[in-house]
Amino acid sequence: xxxxxxxxxxxxxxxxxxxxxxxxxxxxxxxxxxxxxxxxxxxxxxxxxxxxxxxxxxxxxxxxxxxxxxxxxxxxxxxxxxxxxxxxxxxxxxxxxxxxxxxxxxxxxxxxxxxxxxxxxxxxxxxxxxxxxxxxxxxxxxxxxxxxxxxxxxxxxxxxxxxxxxxxxxxxxxxxxxxxxxxxxxxxxxxxxxxxxxxxxxxxxxxxxxxxxxxxxxxxxxxxxxxxxxxxxxxxxxxxxxxxxxxxxxxxxxxxxxxxxxxxxxxxxxxxxxxxxxxxxxxxxxxxxxxxxxxxxxxxxxxxxxxxxxxxxxxxxxxxxxxxxxxxxxxxxxxxxxxxxxxxx
Amino acid sequence: xxxxxxxxxxxxxxxxxxxxxxxxxxxxxxxxxxxxxxxxxxxxxxxxxxxxxxxxxxxxxxxxxxxxxxxxxxxxxxxxxxxxxxxxxxxxxxxxxxxxxxxxxxxxxxxxxxxxxxxxxxxxxxxxxxxxxxxxxxxxxxxxxxxxxxxxxxxxxxxxxxxxxxxxxxxxxxxxxxxxxxxxxxxxxxxxxxxxxxxxxxxxxxxxxxx
Numbered sequence: 001x002x003x004x005x006x007x008x009x010x011x012x013x014x015x016x017x018x019x020x021x022x023x024x025x026x027x028x029x030x031x032x033x034x035x036x037x038x039x040x041x042x043x044x045x046x047x048x049x050x051x052x053x054x055x056x057x058x059x060x061x062x063x064x065x066x067x068x069x070x071x072x073x074x075x076x077x078x079x080x081x082x083x084x085x086x087x088x089x090x091x092x093x094x095x096x097x098x099x100x101x102x103x104x105x106x107x108x109x110x111x112x113x114x115x116x117x118x119x120x121x122x123x124x125x126x127x128x129x130x131x132x133x134x135x136x137x138x139x140x141x142x143x144x145x146x147x148x149x150x151x152x153x154x155x156x157x158x159x160x161x162x163x164x165x166x167x168x169x170x171x172x173x174x175x176x177x178x179x180x181x182x183x184x185x186x187x188x189x190x191x192x193x194x195x196x197x198x199x200x201x202x203x204x205x206x207x208x209x210x211x212x213x214x215x216x217x218x219x220x221x222x223x224x225x226x227x228x229x230x231x232x233x234x235x236x237x238x239x240x241x242x243x244x245x246x247x248x249x250x251x252x253x254x255x256x257x258x259x260x261x262x263x264x265x266x267x268x269x270x271x272x273x274x275x276x277x278x279x280x281x282x283x284x285x286x287x288x289x290x291x292x293x294x295x296x297x298x299x300x301x302x303x304x305x306x307x308x309x310x311x312x313x314x315x316x317x318x319x320x321x322x323x324x325x326x327x328x329x330x331x332x333x334x335x336x337x338x339x340x341x342x343x344x345x
Numbered sequence: 346x347x348x349x350x351x352x353x354x355x356x357x358x359x360x361x362x363x364x365x366x367x368x369x370x371x372x373x374x375x376x377x378x379x380x381x382x383x384x385x386x387x388x389x390x391x392x393x394x395x396x397x398x399x400x401x402x403x404x405x406x407x408x409x410x411x412x413x414x415x416x417x418x419x420x421x422x423x424x425x426x427x428x429x430x431x432x433x434x435x436x437x438x439x440x441x442x443x444x445x446x447x448x449x450x451x452x453x454x455x456x457x458x459x460x461x462x463x464x465x466x467x468x469x470x471x472x473x474x475x476x477x478x479x480x481x482x483x484x485x486x487x488x489x490x491x492x493x494x495x496x497x498x499x500x501x502x503x504x505x506x507x508x509x510x511x512x513x514x515x516x517x518x519x520x521x522x523x524x525x526x527x528x529x530x531x532x533x534x535x536x537x538x539x540x541x542x543x544x545x546x547x548x549x550x551x552x553x554x555x556x
Contacts, residue, residue, distance in 0.1 A: 122412075
């Protein structure tokens with residue numbers, strides 16, 4: 001009986017993460033359209049409201065969701081039926097499963113496991129399968145090309161990301177995410193962004209490329225291959241891909257905050273002026289604020305930069321980011337050995 | 346324990362059955378893409394079994410390396426080959442004797458190893474002691490790899506490096522007709538090298554032209 005109760009409690013905790021996550025995704029899409037609209041001096045969605053109040057279009061995400069759910073799912077001719085419907089699930093499941101190890105605050109974490117970083121890497125690399133399978137099972141040239149582009153890009157940038165993380169692991173000396181955050185305690189200048197600055201930039205750029213977002217969104221380059229691997233998907237199946245993509249964007253934002261900006265730690269920790277107020281204490285508010293900044297910069301990048309050419313993406317990943325990351329891993333080992341950075345001061 | 350069943354044991358049998366079924370499917374399905382996907386499932390269930398045996402580091406690394414990288418490239422190649430499935434189905438009887446022979450030799454070798462260790466039976470392989478809660482599998486692997494097994498580890502690293510260099514060298518073909526871009530030169534280009542401003546009189550449209 002106790003085991004059953006524990007199971008129910010775990011499911012409740014999973015829901016406590018996924019439900020806010022889905023809501024965040026919904027309003028992230030709304031924010032994307034409003035923010036980019038603002039940056040491009042137009043309105044963005046501002047009509048759909050509740051009971052006749054337009055409320056700046058705040059009900060728009062729900063209208064979109066219901067529209068997608070009510071649409072017909074079209075199965076292309078000669079498509080592989082089983083794999084066609086398996087692909088969206090294979091994309092969504094790892095994107096959500098990865099959230100299990102994210103520490104939202106000192107105590108708010110679903111699974112505080114030792115191999116947390118490895119688990120994250122594993123979940124991210126599984127996500128590729130949904131995209132490749134979607135591209136292949138759709139029986140469409142556009143989808144296939146998009147799937148191949150996307151998978152090649154994700155495999156390439158995973159290497160730069162992995163090496164950037166090696167620097168963090170060398171510094172923190174642990175694979176546990178909460179321990180990594182604790183290793184950065186002591187205010188804004190004790191966070192890893194300072195000693196690992198090049199890795200911070202490499203990780204952030206690779207993160208944007210890993211999620212196939214602008215300016216690295218050749219995987220869905222509308223001007224060449226219509227929409228990439230999900231051309232043939234409609235209705236709820238498309239919505240699932242969409243959900244996974246945005247969940248991954250939020251995930252990357254959270255990871256940058258965790259690895260380089262001290263996660264839930266306060267930037268003013270230990271400042272005598274603030275004493276023991278909420279500003280000086282670590283907590284989920286700091287984590288959300290840091291993540292929100294990176295989520296915003298996803299939109300900012302999209303509104304600012306034109307799309308990369310495919311060979312330029314590969315060059316940037318392999319010939320620029322990977323060497324920088326490898327070199328700085330050596331530097332970070334030297335910093336660690338020299339004792340210039342004292343953990344948890 | 347739920348309803349009198351040990352969850353670990355139940356999970357072990359679930360994953361073991363799945364793994365054997367997936368492994369059989371790898372060699373029995375006709376479609377090579379399905380074969381590759383079943384191989385992915387096999388690796389994944391193997392990783393799950395390892396994690397059940399408390400070697401979470403190796404289990405997750407199996408997923409990261411084999412599932413996340415190696416098999417993705419496999420799938421890539423298989424999907425890009427526009428293969429005709431019909432010839433793959435023929436020749437089953439012809440190659441059967443060789444296949445059975447190889448299978449017998451391999452099974453014999455496995456049995457010999459087990460025999461040399463002293464018969465079968467669970468008592469030959471005692472259950473390893475449970476580790477303390479703060480025991481870190483990852484730390485243990487790292488410690489052994491960089492102390493006791495440093496030499497084999499470095500040798501393996503060098504062999505892999507040689508393989509990488511060889512693989513890249515094999516793909517290097519000198520093509521004289523290929524057009525190559527130099528991004529460094531593209532970035533350094535100045536306006537004057539590309540644009541020439543000319544001073545000229547405005548052209549009047551010729552008689553009869555409509556503007």
